Amino acid sequence: MAVLAPATSIPRPFEQASAIKPAEVHDPPPRPAAAPLTRETIASPVDKIRWRHSRALGLPWRGRLVAGVRVPAAGARFFTWDPVQRRSPNRAWRRVGSDRLVRTLMRVLDEFAAAHPRAPRIGIGDLSRPGGGDFGVRYGLPGHASHQNGLDADLYYPRLDRWERPPRAVAQIDRTLAQDLVDRFVRAGARYVFVGPSTGLTGPPAVVQPLAHHDNHLHVRLR
Ligand SMILES: [Zn+2]
Numbered sequence: 762m763a764v765l766a767p768a769t770s771i772p773r774p775f776e777q778a779s780a781i782k783p784a785e786v787h788d789p790p791p792r793p794a795a796a797p798l799t800r801e802t803i804a805s806p807v808d809k810i811r812w813r814h815s816r817a818l819g820l821p822w823r824g825r826l827v828a829g830v831r832v833p834a835a836g837a838r839f840f841t842w843d844p845v846q847r848r849s850p851n852r853a854w855r856r857v858g859s860d861r862l863v864r865t866l867m868r869v870l871d872e873f874a875a876a877h878p879r880a881p882r883i884g885i886g887d888l889s890r891p892g893g894g895d896f897g898v899r900y901g902l903p904g905h906a907s908h909q910n911g912l913d914a915d916l917y918y919p920r921l922d923r924w925e926r927p928p929r930a931v932a933q934i935d936r937t938l939a940q941d942l943v944d945r946f947v948r949a950g951a952r953y954v955f956v957g958p959s960t961g962l963t964g965p966p967a968v969v970q971p972l973a974h975h976d977n978h979l980h981v982r983l984r
Contacts, residue, residue, distance in 0.1 A: 809833050810830060810831070810832075810833060810863065810867075811830065811831065812830060812860055813828045813830060813860060814828060814860060815827060815828045815829050815830060815858075815859040815860045815861070815911055816828060816859075817859045817861075817893075817910040817911045817912050818893070818910055819909070819910055820909070820910065821907035821908070821909055821910055821912055821913055821982060822906050822907045822909060823909060824893055824894075824909040824910030825892060825893040825894055825909070825910060826857065826858075826859060826889050826890075826891075826892055826893030826894075826909075826910050826911035827892075828860075829857035829858060829859065829889065829891055829892070829893070829911050830857065830858060830859065830860045830862075830863045831853060831856055831857050831863075831891075832856040832857075832858065832863055832866065832885055832888060834850035834851075834853070835849070835850055835882075836867075836870075836882075837874070837882075838867075838870040838871055838873070838874045838882055838883065839866075839870050839882050839883050839884065839885050840882050840883075840884050840885070840925050841856055841884070841885045841886070842884040842885070842886050842917060842926075842927060843855065843886075844886050844887060844901075844903075844915070844927075845900075845901030845902065846901075849884075849925065851885070851886065851887065854890055854891055855887045855888070855890065855900075856885065856887070856888050857888055857889050857890060857891045857893075857911065858888035858889055858911045858912070858913075858914060859910075859911035859912060859983075861912075861983060862888065862911055862912055862913075862914060862983055863888075865946075865949050865951075865983060866885065866914060866916075868949070869942075869945045869946060869949050870883055872945060873941065873942055873945055876941070877938060877941070880919055880923075880935075880938050881919050881920065881923040881924070881925060882925060883916055883917070883919060883942065884916065884917035884925060884926070884927060884978075885914065885915070885916055885917075886914070886915030886916065886917060886927075886978055887905060887908055887914070887915050888908065888911065888913065888914045888915075889908050889909060889910065889911045889913065893909050893910045893911055894909055895909065896908040896909060903974065907982070912952075912982055912983045912984075913980060913981070913982050914980070914981050915978045915979070915980050916942065916978055916979050916980075916981065917977060917978045918934040918935070918938075918939040918942075918960070918977065918978065918979065919934070919935045919938045919939060919942070920933050920934065920935060921933055921934070921935045927977045927978060928976075928977050929977070931957065931959045931960050931961075931976055934960060934977075936960070936961060936962070939960065939962055939979075940962055940963070942979070943956060943962050943963075943964055943969060943979060944964065946979075946981045947964050947965060947968050947969065950983070950984070951968060951981050951982060951983060951984075952968070952982050952983060952984040953968060953969075953970060953980070953981070953982040954968055954969045954970075954979055954980070954981050954982075955970055955971075955972040955975050955979060955980040955981075955982075956969060956970070956971055956972070956975055956979050957971065957972070957973075957974075957975040957976030957977070957978075957979075958971040958972070958973065958975075958976070959976050960975075960976055962979070
């Protein structure tokens with residue numbers, strides 16, 4: 762009776778190639794290639810979103826979120842960034858927003874990427890917690906006064922060196938791309954876009970407002 766080798770002893774393609782005689786060496790079997798960016802793979806992060814009808818209750822700084830929608834860990838147009846642990850992806854419980862916010866983010870980032878095919882993916886930071894409510898320092902420094910009812914999101918400015926990390930200085934920001942991102946959120950009907958005072962980013966004064974501690978990210982708030 763044949764004894765099946767345990768799966769772990771099956772040689773991997775490259776080990777197999779080196780274990781056989783040179784005369785028998787063929788090109789290694791093709792490795793599973795990274796999925797090409799087709800329409801399907803671009804759409805897949807959105808497909809992975811579990812859409813439901815959310816309710817943003819109360820105020821951004823004193824509110825709750827019912828039936829929030831989670832932003833995927835990453836997509837073709839964005840990565841997520843954990844501002845406390847300083848790594849990607851952001852933890853799942855920090856990236857929940859209202860369906861309207863998540864839809865707006867996905868649409869704006871899709872349009873941004875289509876307009877700038879060579880731009881880096883945009884970093885999405887914190888939205889709200891599942892259920893919303895307090896998102897202060899007890900959830901990690903620096904904490905948020907708002908981000909309580911699924912209408913707020915932080916997005917890191919794209920860097921000139923295209924590295925997928927928050928910029929550490931305003932000189933690292935790709936100002937042209939960052940301004941275009943701000944403009945797109947204004948056009949998408951954001952109530953506020955808070956930008957860092959040193960970034961030089963501008964917009965209609967009723968909407969685009971300088972705010973301390975926003976020199977590496979913008980904060981978009983929907984109505
Ligand atoms: Zn924020």
